[in-house]
Amino acid sequence: MILLGERQILKVVRFATIGAYLGDEDDQVLLPKKYVPSTLCIDDEIDVFIYRDSKDRLVATTEKPKLTLGTIALLKVSQITDIGAFMDWGLEKDLLLPFREQTIKVEEGNEYMVGLYIDKSDRLCATMHTYEILSGESPYDVDDMVEGMIYSIKKDVGIFVAVDRRYHGMLPISEALRIYKRGDMIKARVVEKDEEGKLKLSLRLKPLEQIDKDSYTILKEIEKQGGFLALNDSSEPDEIRKQLSMSKKSFKKGLGRLLREEKVELKEDGISLKKL
Structure with a gap:
């Protein structure tokens, strides 16, 4: 199955003048020629990311985006247009942040925390509603050491951390030993996991x-x-x-x-x- 917005390992089915087709006999996606390694052969497997090109066609790339489906990242606004802001996420085609997905007015050249989702037209877009992107189904339990990125700080509640940039985590304000900012990476220990799977974190060891x-x-x-x-x-x-x-x-x-x-x-x- 070809999964839009995710990295996956696909098999080479056939070659064409424009590149290599990956997948299986029933479901294939093009890896453009410029991304095809010279040593790639039929039935070889290759790690790719699936997105849509400038003509809205499903394509594969060996380039690594800063964001995948279900994760969040700090991205820079490269251009603002009448349909929204376009953000640099490490691929040829910039990622659209629609106006309706903006929680604050964004400015060109500044960085903002966003998540990736698939809109109603089956296109990849960015959203500033990052809390809704994260999952509570983490593989971690109490006393596990984790790494995550700070995406929100509320002085009366806590420091919100995206563990693996994918799962809900929260560090109490009382744990902060220095001044943190959005985008900072921290290592922490899981001290509690609630019924929804959200992780309470601590910077302290056992x-x-x-x-x-x-x-x-x-x-x-x-x-x-x-x-x-x-x-x-x-x-x-x-x-x-x-x-x-x-x-x-x-x-x-x-x-x-x-x-x-x-x-x-x-x-x-x-x-x-x-x-x-």
């Missing part, structure tokens, strides 16, 4: 693993500072966050580990490496 990591971070920073770090239990949370990118609670737990292991000692104005 408790013991996180303490290991935090104590290591503190120790390395002390070494980097020449054996002394001007932080202690009374340091302000913002100062700890600025120097170590961790919360005061995490700092105290990591420091506690180092003190128990007798690797550091507390001074009145900070922490120093313990002399052997």
